[in-house]
Amino acid sequence: MLGRVGQLVLTLLIYMTMVYFLMQAMPGDISQVYLANPRIPQAARQELKKQLGLDRPPVLQYLSYIKNFFTGNLGVSFSHYPRPVWDILIERLPRTIVLFVTANCLSFYVGFVLGRIIAWQRGATVDHIATVVGITFWTAFYPLLSLILIWLFAFTLRWLPLNQFIEPALWVKAPFTSNTVFGYMVLGASVIALAVFFIFWTFRRGLRRTRKSAALAWGMTAGVIGLAIWIAHATGTLIYIWDIIRHMILPVFTLTLINFAGTMLLMRDSMLETVQEDYVMAARAKGLPENVVRDRYAARNALLPTVTSLVLSLASSMSGGLVTETMFSWPGIGQVLFRAALGNDYPLATGALVFTGVFLLVAHFVADVLYAFLDPRISYTGQPAAEG
Amino acid sequence: MPRFDPGITEPIWKIRWKMNMRSLAQNWEIFKESRVGMSGLIIIIAFGIFGLLWPIMINFVWDPLIYHPVVGFDPMMMHPSPPMASHLLGTDPIGRDILAQLMFSTGREFLLGVLSAVISVVVGTFIGAMAAYYGGFTDTLFMRLADIVMLFPFVPLLVVIGSMIRLGILPFAIILGFLEAFGGITVILKAQALQVKVRPYIDAARVAGGSDLHIIRAHIIPNVLPLSFLYMMFNVTGAIVSEATLSFFGILNIDMSWGMMIHTAETAGYLFDFGKFWWLWAPSGFFITLFCAAFYMVGRGLDEVVNPRLRKR
Numbered sequence: 001m002l003g004r005v006g007q008l009v010l011t012l013l014i015y016m017t018m019v020y021f022l023m024q025a026m027p028g029d030i031s032q033v034y035l036a037n038p039r040i041p042q043a044a045r046q047e048l049k050k051q052l053g054l055d056r057p058p059v060l061q062y063l064s065y066i067k068n069f070f071t072g073n074l075g076v077s078f079s080h081y082p083r084p085v086w087d088i089l090i091e092r093l094p095r096t097i098v099l100f101v102t103a104n105c106l107s108f109y110v111g112f113v114l115g116r117i118i119a120w121q122r123g124a125t126v127d128h129i130a131t132v133v134g135i136t137f138w139t140a141f142y143p144l145l146s147l148i149l150i151w152l153f154a155f156t157l158r159w160l161p162l163n164q165f166i167e168p169a170l171w172v173k174a175p176f177t178s179n180t181v182f183g184y185m186v187l188g189a190s191v192i193a194l195a196v197f198f199i200f201w202t203f204r205r206g207l208r209r210t211r212k213s214a215a216l217a218w219g220m221t222a223g224v225i226g227l228a229i230w231i232a233h234a235t236g237t238l239i240y241i242w243d244i245i246r247h248m249i250l251p252v253f254t255l256t257l258i259n260f261a262g263t264m265l266l267m268r269d270s271m272l273e274t275v276q277e278d279y280v281m282a283a284r285a286k287g288l289p290e291n292v293v294r295d296r297y298a299a300r301n302a303l304l305p306t307v308t309s310l311v312l313s314l315a316s317s318m319s320g321g322l323v324t325e326t327m328f329s330w331p332g333i334g335q336v337l338f339r340a341a342l343g344n345d346y347p348l349a350t351g352a353l354v355f356t357g358v359f360l361l362v363a364h365f366v367a368d369v370l371y372a373f374l375d376p377r378i379s380y381t382g383q384p385a386a387e388g
Numbered sequence: 389m390p391r392f393d394p395g396i397t398e399p400i401w402k403i404r405w406k407m408n409m410r411s412l413a414q415n416w417e418i419f420k421e422s423r424v425g426m427s428g429l430i431i432i433i434a435f436g437i438f439g440l441l442w443p444i445m446i447n448f449v450w451d452p453l454i455y456h457p458v459v460g461f462d463p464m465m466m467h468p469s470p471p472m473a474s475h476l477l478g479t480d481p482i483g484r485d486i487l488a489q490l491m492f493s494t495g496r497e498f499l500l501g502v503l504s505a506v507i508s509v510v511v512g513t514f515i516g517a518m519a520a521y522y523g524g525f526t527d528t529l530f531m532r533l534a535d536i537v538m539l540f541p542f543v544p545l546l547v548v549i550g551s552m553i554r555l556g557i558l559p560f561a562i563i564l565g566f567l568e569a570f571g572g573i574t575v576i577l578k579a580q581a582l583q584v585k586v587r588p589y590i591d592a593a594r595v596a597g598g599s600d601l602h603i604i605r606a607h608i609i610p611n612v613l614p615l616s617f618l619y620m621m622f623n624v625t626g627a628i629v630s631e632a633t634l635s636f637f638g639i640l641n642i643d644m645s646w647g648m649m650i651h652t653a654e655t656a657g658y659l660f661d662f663g664k665f666w667w668l669w670a671p672s673g674f675f676i677t678l679f680c681a682a683f684y685m686v687g688r689g690l691d692e693v694v695n696p697r698l699r700k701r
Contacts, residue, residue, distance in 0.1 A: 011535055018536070022548065131424060135688075139625055139680035143636045144650055144673040151662045265688075273697050322543050323633055334544070338637075341548045349548065356541045364535070 008365055013066070015357050020065055023350050024058070069354065075347035079340065085351040088336060091179060093355065095165065096332030098186055099248065100321055103255035104314045111260040112306065115267025116299045122272065131268075134261030146254045146327040153250060160250050163329040167243050174240060181240045188228050195224045251328045259313065266309055270302035277301070304374055311367035415614075418693045425689010431682035439494035450488065457492040458643045460484045468658065471667055478667040480649065481656040490671055493645045497679060500561045500631055501624035507565025508573055509620040515569070516577030517608045520585050521600065530574060537571040546634055554641035557631075564627050573619055577612050584611045614694045621687030625680040632676050646672040 049055050053064065068074065074085035114134075118127045137145075154162045161167060166178050174181075203217045232238040274280065275298050283297045284290075317324075322334035329335070337352035339345070396403070419425055446452055454462045460483070462475070467483040469475065477486035519527040549555070549563070584590070585608065593603050634640045635647030638655070642648055653659055653668035662669070692698045 007532070011532065015536055015540070018540075025552065128423070131688075135424075135681050135684055136677060139629070139677055139684050141629070141632055141636075141647075141650075141673050141676040141680075143633060144669060144676075147654075147659055147669075148662065151659075269691070269695075269698060276697070322541075322547065326637070337544050338547060341544070341551045353541065353544060353548070356544065360538075360541065364538075 004365070004368070008361060012358065012361055015361070016066065016069065016354055017062070019350060019353050019357070020062055023346055074351040074354075077340075077345055077348040079343050079345045079348065085347050088348065089333065089351055089355050092332050092336055094179075094182065094186060095330065096321055096325070096334065097359075098182075099251060099324075099330060099332065100255070100314060100317050102248070103252045104259065104310065104317060106252065107256040107259040108263050108306075108310045108313075110256060111263025112267055112299075112303075114260070115264040115306075116271060116294060116302075118264070119268040119271030119275065119302075120294050120298075122268075127268075130264065134264050137257050138259075138261035138265075140258065142258055142323055143327055145258070146251075146324070149250060149254050149257075150328070161247055163247075165244070165247055165329075165331050166240075167247075170243055171240070176237075176240075178240075178244070181237050182244060184237065185241050185244060188232070192224055192228055196221050199224075251324055251330055254328075255317065255324060259317065262313060263306055263309065267299075267302060267306050270305050271298055274298045274302045304371075307374060308367050308371050311363055311370060314363055415693050419689050422689035422692050424685045425692070428682045428685025428687075428689060431678060432686065435494055435679060435682065436498070438491060439498060442491040442495060445491065446488070450485075455485045455488040457484060457489040460488065468665060468668060477671055480652055480668060481658060482652070486649070486667060486671055489644055489649055490646070490675060493649070493672075494675075496557060496642075496645060497628055497631075500557055501627045501679075501683070503558075504561040504565035504568070504627040505620045505623035507562060508568035508623050509616045511566065511569035512573030512619075513577050513609060513612060513616045516574045517581045517604050517612060519574065519578045520581035521604050521608060527578075530570075531578070534571055534574045537567060538575075540567075542567070543630070543633065546630065547637070547639055550634055550639035555639075557640075557642050557645075560631065560634075560640060560642075561627065564630060568623055568626065573616075573623070576619065577616060580612045580615050581608050584608050614690070618687055618690045618694050621683050621690060624683040625687075628676065628680050628683075646676045 053061065072086055074089070077083055077085050077088055080088055114130055118130045121127055150163065153160045171178060199217050199220050203213050229238065232241055277298075280293060280298050283293045288297075321332065322338050324330065325332045325334040326338050333352055333356060337349060337356070340348035340352060446455065452460070454460050462479060462483050462485070465479070467479050468481050469479050471478045475485050475487065477490070479485055480489070515530050519530045545567075546563075555563070590603060590607055593607055598606070631640065631642075631645060632647030632650075635642055635645050636651050636654070638651050640648075649672040650659075650669050653665070658665040658668050
């Protein structure tokens with residue numbers, strides 16, 4: 001475990017070094033951009049350069065970059081001057097994470113359910129249709145698809161708002177900032193999710209699964225959500241929360257449409273292997289209903305590779321998030337990075353790249369841990385598996 | 389010492405050739421079973437024919453002044469004009485023929501996709517086989533490198549590189565190929581090569597005096613090749629999508645491609661009215677999706693060849 005963490009830190013350092021040299025390799029270094037104003041005399045330029053530490057040897061500059069990163073100092077953004085990079089990134093990160101976690105969980109669930117069904121009915125019409133539709137969306141040209149959906153739902157039908165994160169007209173008179181509301185919203189959603197999970201977990205474990213207990217579980221879930229809505233209403237944030245949610249629907253829907261097929265096809269392949277196992281035949285021979293055999297026996301064992309892919313796809317969709325966020329004008333990390341890279345805002349671009357990298361690194365680490373947790377055959381100590 | 393004579397008169401390369409042909413024929417039989425794979429293959433062949441039509445059309449049928457995909461212009465009408473007899477798919481905002489652009493780009497997309505996929509798979513297979521065979525330091529080095537490459541946010545990285553230097557189509561394909569090669573491909577192929585490495589015939593080859601390089605070249609690589617081929621198909625899809633996305637954002641220095649066509653329509657403001665100007669975005673968008681889907685489908689078909697467990701019982 002300690003070795004794994006050590007490797008993690010080492011990988012991060014190498015990654016940061018690479019980002020640093022990539023940024024250094026960009027034409028026109030920071031001093032050029034910062035000092036491009038012809039009204040500043042030569043002496044003042046030299047003085048500024050000295051103040052920024054750009055006259056020092058590159059090695060020292062690099063060391064101070066590493067030191068500054070670990071002390072939480074990422075410099076000051078050019079395009080958002082004088083806001084520090086750290087400040088911008090911290091503001092944007094939750095939006096990105098919430099958007100992508102929601103979309104990924106949703107597409108994972110859809111893919112899981114569909115994959116389970118089409119593997120069970122392999123070769124049937126359902127299988128062919130789902131595979132073709134899935135592949136079409138999976139390989140669809142993403143920016144164009146999102147434009148089409150925006151045009152259809154937001155422009156022509158006017159069901160959903162056009163892009164952005166909030167409706168400015170509504171928020172002008174709001175007594176709080178959007179980030180405060182968003183923070184509470186995320187907190188509330190996590191609490192609700194935990195509560196619902198706990199309710200269903202208790203009922204699945206504790207009682208026999210009867211119609212009555214299921215109704216009770218659903219009732220309690222409705223109660224929790226109702227309570228949350230009431231709290232939001234009482235504090236006067238309900239319309240604002242609803243506004244943010246309305247803006248989230250379209251990007252989440254698009255991401256789900258694009259991503260569900262990956263999980264679906266993986267689940268299908270994985271299921272095709274488990275349905276040939278002996279325990280599935282045994283479960284059938286016991287006379288268990290078909291859907292119980294499918295859901296409890298075949299699907300559960302097929303879940304393992306799919307869960308790993310969930311975490312990894314979360315990571316990769318973060319980096320692909322640049323496209324989503326640019327298309328939907330969602331003010332997250334990806335959009336910041338895109339604008340910073342095109343606008344020569346070096347500190348901000350560096351910061352955003354490193355931030356994304358850290359997030360991906362953590363995601364890979366979580367995937368490893370999860371895999372070891374779900375599959376007892378894999379040990380943590382780094383011993384290779386027996387088959388070698 | 390009398391040499392062992394099995395009584396075979398044919399030269400060894402001929403026997404090898406025959407064996408390869410036989411296994412190819414067997415695999416083809418399996419591949420034919422897969423309806424998804426076959427449809428993908430047919431679509432790819434159709435695209436190939438479409439792309440090959442381009443030199444014929446521009447040299448013998450179309451007037452290059454009007455139909456050139458980059459600098460052509462038709463002075464006889466308003467632009468963009470909807471489909472008509474002289475321009476079967478209409479013209480774009482600066483008066484170039486959409487069909488000519490589509491045809492011209494097809495060959496380029498093939499070049500880009502196949503080149504980057506071949507680079508990634510050749511390099512990835514070799515590295516994966518080396519890492520699996522030697523283990524130890526080589527293994528650790530390449531696996532950690534793969535971790536870092538996979539860590540790099542792919543699209544943002546290309547955006548940063550693209551905003552730094554104007555990438556043409558060939559450098560872009562090469563960069564993409566190497567990025568893929570050192571990343572996921574290596575890890576997957578190494579895992580496969582590890583399974584090959586412990587087979588008895590590897591030991592036999594070593595006992596018979598085969599050098600490391602010989603064993604890797606003649607025994608390990610041929611056995612991971614089907615899987616490499618499978619990932620090549622998926623990589624073509626990835627390369628085309630990356631190119632289209634970056635072209636769409638106007639980051640690449642490519643004069644014409646499917647992504648570029650949508651970029652042109654978007655920057656000229658015609659994407660705000662989708663229904664009215666459909667011929668500006670629909671053909672290229674449809675082609676990107678179909679092309680990628682075709683390679684992906686062939687990959688799915690090959691998957692059934694490579695993984696016997698996926699086949700129908």
